[in-house]
Amino acid sequence: MSEHxxxxxxxxxxxxxxxxxxxxxxxxxxxxxxxxxxMAHPPGQFTVGREAIRALxxxxxxxxxxxxxxxxxxxxxxxxxxLTSTPPRDGAGARAQVVHRQPDxxxxxxxxxxxxxxxxx
Numbered sequence: 747m748s749e750h751x752x753x754x755x756x757x758x759x760x761x762x763x764x765x766x767x768x769x770x771x772x773x774x775x776x777x778x779x780x781x782x783x784x785m786a787h788p789p790g791q792f793t794v795g796r797e798a799i800r801a802l803x804x805x806x807x808x809x810x811x812x813x814x815x816x817x818x819x820x821x822x823x824x825x826x827x828x829l830t831s832t833p834p835r836d837g838a839g840a841r842a843q844v845v846h847r848q849p850d851x852x853x854x855x856x857x858x859x860x861x862x863x864x865x866x867x
Contacts, residue, residue, distance in 0.1 A: 750777045752852035756821050756828040756845045759855060764813045772807050776800030778855055780846060785858040816841070828853070834861075 750766070750773075753759045759778055766774035776796050779785070785793045785802070793802050816832035819840075826847035831840055844857040 750774050752850070753778065753845075753854070754852060756823065756830050756853050757818050759830065759843065759845060759853060760818060760832060761815060764815050767803070767807060767811070767813045770807045770810070772800050772804035775803045775807075779858070780854045780856050783854070783856055783858065785855075785860065787858075787860050789861065827856075 751762065753762055763775060763778055766778070776799050779796050779799050781796050782794070783796060783799060785799055787793055787802065793799050814835065816835060819831045819833065822829040828845045828847075829842065830845055831842040833840055839861060841861065842859045843855050845853045846856045847853055
């Protein structure tokens with residue numbers, strides 16, 4: 747994988763995701779995840795591991811989707827683990843990620859729930 751800018755704060759991961767996705771850079775998106783990361787996508791399934799996540803984003807990004815930045819909710823940090831989240835612009839559900847500080851001080855996604863809609867009542 748080529749060298750990409752690193753997330754120096756947990757909140758940087760969302761901005762870098764949007765930038766790299768909009769550039770069609772599946773390798774760059776995958777570089778935001780730990781080797782054994784788990785992503786809850788496609789809906790109802792899990793994608794496990796950086797390479798599988800890269801392959802999934804390569805397919806998604808081939809369609810040329812555009813992502814808009816979403817304002818982050820307050821980040822919760824406990825030592826080397828943090829919880830980041832953003833409310834989607836449409837107000838339906840939430841997005842949440844558990845991120846992990848790396849030995850060099852940068853942050854990577856460990857668990858990613860890109861879309862969550864609460865059950866209808």
